Amino acid sequence: MVIAIGFEGSANKIGVGIVRDGEVLANVRRTYITPPGEGFLPRETAQHHRGVILDILKEALEVSSILPKDIDVVCYTKGPGMAPPLLTVAIVARTIAQIWNKPLLGVNHCIGHIEMGRLITKAENPTVLYVSGGNTQIIAYSSKRYRIFGETIDIAVGNCLDRFARIIKLSNDPSPGYNIEQLAKSGSKFLPLPYCVKGMDVSFSGILSFIENHVRNAGKQTKNSKKDKVQETYTHADLCFSLQETIFAMLVETTERAMAHCGSEEVLIVGGVGCNERLQQMMEIMCRERGAKVYATDERFCIDNGVMIAHAGAEMFGSGTRMHWNEATITQRYRTDEVEVTWRND
The missing domain is CATH 3.30.420.40 (ATPase, nucleotide binding domain)
Known part of the structure; x- marks a missing residue:
């Protein structure tokens, strides 16, 4: 003991x-x-x-x-x-x-x-999606190592969410990511954002720059080759919704690719962003279509x-x-x- x-x-x-x-x-x-x-x-x-x-x-x-x-x-x-x-x-x-x-x-x-995720969920040998403020990795175990199959090539997904929360002045209590998640639930209008998957790796800095520029230029006239037009207006809830849908889709795609490579039938989501219910829902849809199972923990251990x-x-x-x-x-x-x-x- x-x-x-x-x-x-x-x-x-x-x-x-x-x-x-x-x-x-x-x-x-x-x-x-x-x-x-x-x-x-x-x-x-x-x-x-x-x-x-x-x-x-x-x-x-x-x-x-x-x-x-x-x-x-x-x-x-x-x-x-x-x-x-x-x-x-x-x-x-x-x-x-x-x-x-x-x-x-x-x-x-x-x-x-x-290891905390494996203990709480009892997942045996899952493909791991590790998503937090400082890290974004797709991981699988093999030969005494946790092997990294893919990761962010710039900023972490949690850092992307945190920085966007600062742009729109969301509260940091209890966390910016949680407040984005709650605001996104009332969003319905989707803003197309850059989708940056590069093989097994992902990139979030360009997405953040794009949506930051959209917030800065909201309601302003923009020059167009045909005619001047006013940039379409999206609420902060719409932007939170659009950001989540885009970056989580990227994570689900790369996780599925790692599962296919490893022949895995389990996904374990760990890290602070792993508490996000929308990410869990999107991963659940993918796993259900593959006949696989997704595991996640609540905020006590995530x-x-x-x-x-x-x-x-x-x-x-x-x-x-x-x-x-x-x-x-x-x-x-x-x-x-x-x-x-x-x-x-x-």
């Missing part, structure tokens, strides 16, 4: 989770929320995390009824992510591990999402959390993975396929 505590803080969420053999004992989280129209900057995000991390550590221990002496391994997010928030979490995790005299493990953030780091770390620890103290660093660009998956049997 392995009891693990996990610290996650790669972006604007700071979380501490405790697990015991796949059982979630505590999942405490705080979010750094900025005013509408503003993103979260690394330095200020790290300051937020430093201000609350000891409080949520105390809360996690109280909720779980676990004492420090009972914990077998301390786990933290090694990367990928924003450097100042990652450093904050790594320093606290290193300090706690030394005070408690416990082994320390650095966990890949993406692996944490995947959005960045400490439990996913604790669970992935416990899997690593149980399979014999150990880390020297001089390796207890962070890596901003920590690739999913860099990690040897020692805990899965081929």
Whole structure:
């Protein structure tokens, strides 16, 4: 029986989770929320995390009824992510591990999402769509690695949604992506947007530029070779609807292509954007047509959390993975396929 505590803080969420053999004992989280129209900057995000991390550590221990002496391994997010928030979490995790005299493990953030999704949904060997504010990847497991079949070549899908929310001044509470999702439900008029699938990869920066220019020029006269015309008007709800439909269709297409290549009959959606019900619906339609099944989790485990780091770390620890103290660093660009998956049997 392995009891693990996990610290996650790669972006604007700071979380501490405790697990015991796949059982979630505590999942405490705080979010750094900025005013509408503003993103979260690394330095200020790290300051937020430093201000609350000891409080949520105390809360996690109280909720779980676990004492420090009972914990077998301390786990933290090694990367990928924003450097100042990652450093904050790594320093606290290193300090706690030394005070408690416990082994320390650095966990890949993406692996944490995947293993948490597999634990909660019981998906066996799915094609994984990993969609978040900083990452967009289509992944499948093979020969002790999570192989990346496709990914974004510029910005992540969550970053695209967040930046559009700032353009139209949507609230960041509870998250810009969630507020886009809710506003899109009342949209009905579709604005054709660039559809940027390049083989197995996707691109979102051009779509964002296109829709940003549309917002900026709404209602203005535009020059046309035949005659001047006024640009057609779309509500913010229409634009949110159009953006979601376009970028989610791109993700479904590339995921289906990976499934066909791997002969997969399961899809697991992980990452913060994976909570989006419209994305889940579109993936469900595709899977139903293929005789496959889609798995997803709710916001407790989809959005960045400490439990996913604790669970992935416990899997690593149980399979014999150990880390020297001089390796207890962070890596901003920590690739999913860099990690040897020692805990899965081929």
